[in-house]
Amino acid sequence: MISPALILLSSFLCHAAIAGRTCPKPDDVPFSTVTPLKTYYEPGEQIVYYCKAGYVSRGGMRRFTCPLTGIWPINTLKCTPRVCPFAGILDNGAVRYTTFEYPNTISFTCKPGYYLNGTNSAACTEEGKWSPELPVCAPITCPPPPVPKFATLKVYKPSAGNNSLYRDTAVFGCLPHHAMFGNDTATCTAQGNWTELPECREVKCPFPSRPENGFVNYPAKPVLFYKDKATYGCHDTYALDGPEEVECTKLGNWSAQSSCKASCKLSVRKATVLYQGERVKLQERFKNGMLHGDKVSFFCKNKEKKCSYTEEAQCIDGTIEIPKCFKEHSSFAFWKTDAWDVKPC
Numbered sequence: 001m002i003s004p005a006l007i008l009l010s011s012f013l014c015h016a017a018i019a020g021r022t023c024p025k026p027d028d029v030p031f032s033t034v035t036p037l038k039t040y041y042e043p044g045e046q047i048v049y050y051c052k053a054g055y056v057s058r059g060g061m062r063r064f065t066c067p068l069t070g071i072w073p074i075n076t077l078k079c080t081p082r083v084c085p086f087a088g089i090l091d092n093g094a095v096r097y098t099t100f101e102y103p104n105t106i107s108f109t110c111k112p113g114y115y116l117n118g119t120n121s122a123a124c125t126e127e128g129k130w131s132p133e134l135p136v137c138a139p140i141t142c143p144p145p146p147v148p149k150f151a152t153l154k155v156y157k158p159s160a161g162n163n164s165l166y167r168d169t170a171v172f173g174c175l176p177h178h179a180m181f182g183n184d185t186a187t188c189t190a191q192g193n194w195t196e197l198p199e200c201r202e203v204k205c206p207f208p209s210r211p212e213n214g215f216v217n218y219p220a221k222p223v224l225f226y227k228d229k230a231t232y233g234c235h236d237t238y239a240l241d242g243p244e245e246v247e248c249t250k251l252g253n254w255s256a257q258s259s260c261k262a263s264c265k266l267s268v269r270k271a272t273v274l275y276q277g278e279r280v281k282l283q284e285r286f287k288n289g290m291l292h293g294d295k296v297s298f299f300c301k302n303k304e305k306k307c308s309y310t311e312e313a314q315c316i317d318g319t320i321e322i323p324k325c326f327k328e329h330s331s332f333a334f335w336k337t338d339a340w341d342v343k344p345c
């Protein structure tokens with residue numbers, strides 16, 4: 001006969017044996033979820049770990065049963081981020097990144113002269129793919145440059161089909177009678193347009209005026225234009241002050257205006273002077289007078305030191321000032337030594 005008490009006891013023991021102790025809430029595994037998630041589990045209850053989207057398990061158990069001991073088995077599950085394909089190199093550009101793992105974002109830039117065909121950043125998705133797709137750096141091109149009015153394209157070679165690449169240049173010229181304002185060279189910019197184009201404008205110059213005691217020659221045309229030339233000349237005994245040839249400038253005036261200046265008559269009968277570094281006899285070298293601008297150096301005496309020094313004189317429009325220190329001897333005073341025969345100081 002089995003006592004009811006014993007049945008009760010054995011059924012309790014049996015229950016305890018089957019039920020064991022409850023398991024606690026399972027340990028967190030980074031980037032995973034547990035189902036079902038409860039605060040305790042009866043022995044025999046099952047749980048499953050799932051890696052969150054974008055993470056995958058590498059080895060380790062996913063499914064566990066709460067044992068009678070109430071202690072979850074050791075869990076070696078590791079959820080690691082998905083890794084997107086290598087994207088560290090962008091031709092003609094650069095990639096900024098930390099890693100290529102979910103859920104990171106990488107960003108792109110292109111070298112000057114290239115533009116990003118695509119977006120400037122991409123994210124590694126849960127599926128381990130880049131989204132949006134990786135961009136490329138495509139060369140920037142400039143369309144053929146427009147040719148300004150009255151200009152010609154002197155040097156131009158499209159290097160990308162009909163277009164030009166970044167830093168390519170085009171060189172312009174102007175039609176005759178036209179002067180250029182601005183740079184003759186335009187450059188294809190990183191923005192895909194050309195730097196400022198030059199401007200060509202028609203430029204006229206007035207007829208140059210005849211100088212006093214001289215003449216000016218220029219082309220026999222009704223109008224004188226940019227780059228036309230005129231030449232000046234002077235009548236006898238007059239010398240040109242200024243260039244012989246002048247040109248019509250882009251500002252519509254002549255590059256210079258020359259005039260004719262009178263030559264100087266010599267008041268000195270006889271002297272040896274320095275002319276362009278050489279000793280010459282003044283009365284011979286300048287027997288027709290000195291021309292405007294001519295410069296000579298006269299010798300003077302330093303009486304105390306008994307030596308000679310020079311002083312310069314220049315013919316300016318008919319006038320030359322003979323240095324005061326210069327002394328001309330009467331030709332009868334043959335016993336006197338001329339300054340130019342005295343040793344230099």
Ligand SMILES: *[C@@H]1O[C@H](CO)[C@@H](O)[C@H](O)[C@H]1NC(C)=O
Nearest residue numbers: 116117118133136137138139
């Ligand atoms: C830019 O990218 C699009 C799509 O990938 C492609 O069809 C197009 O040809 C690209 N353009 C250049 C200039 O590379």
Ligand SMILES: *[C@@H]1O[C@H](CO)[C@@H](O)[C@H](O)[C@H]1NC(C)=O
Nearest residue numbers: 144158159160161162163164
């Ligand atoms: C260049 O331009 C010509 C004329 O407009 C055209 O026929 C040709 O297809 C273009 N070539 C390229 C490479 O774009």
Ligand SMILES: *[C@@H]1O[C@H](CO)[C@@H](O)[C@H](O)[C@H]1NC(C)=O
Nearest residue numbers: 169182183184185186187195
């Ligand atoms: C004209 O432009 C070129 C290139 O852009 C530059 O190198 C050059 O110095 C410029 N010339 C002048 C006169 O500004």
Ligand SMILES: *[C@@H]1O[C@H](CO)[C@@H](O)[C@H](O)[C@H]1NC(C)=O
Nearest residue numbers: 189191192193194195196197
């Ligand atoms: C070229 O394009 C840029 C950007 O669109 C603009 O700022 C610039 O003024 C343009 N340059 C010229 C010379 O037109």
Ligand SMILES: *[C@@H]1O[C@H](CO)[C@@H](O)[C@H](O)[C@H]1NC(C)=O
Nearest residue numbers: 249251252253254255256257
């Ligand atoms: C030509 O004209 C400009 C502007 O009027 C002036 O600055 C320049 O000095 C002139 N040149 C000559 C050689 O007269």
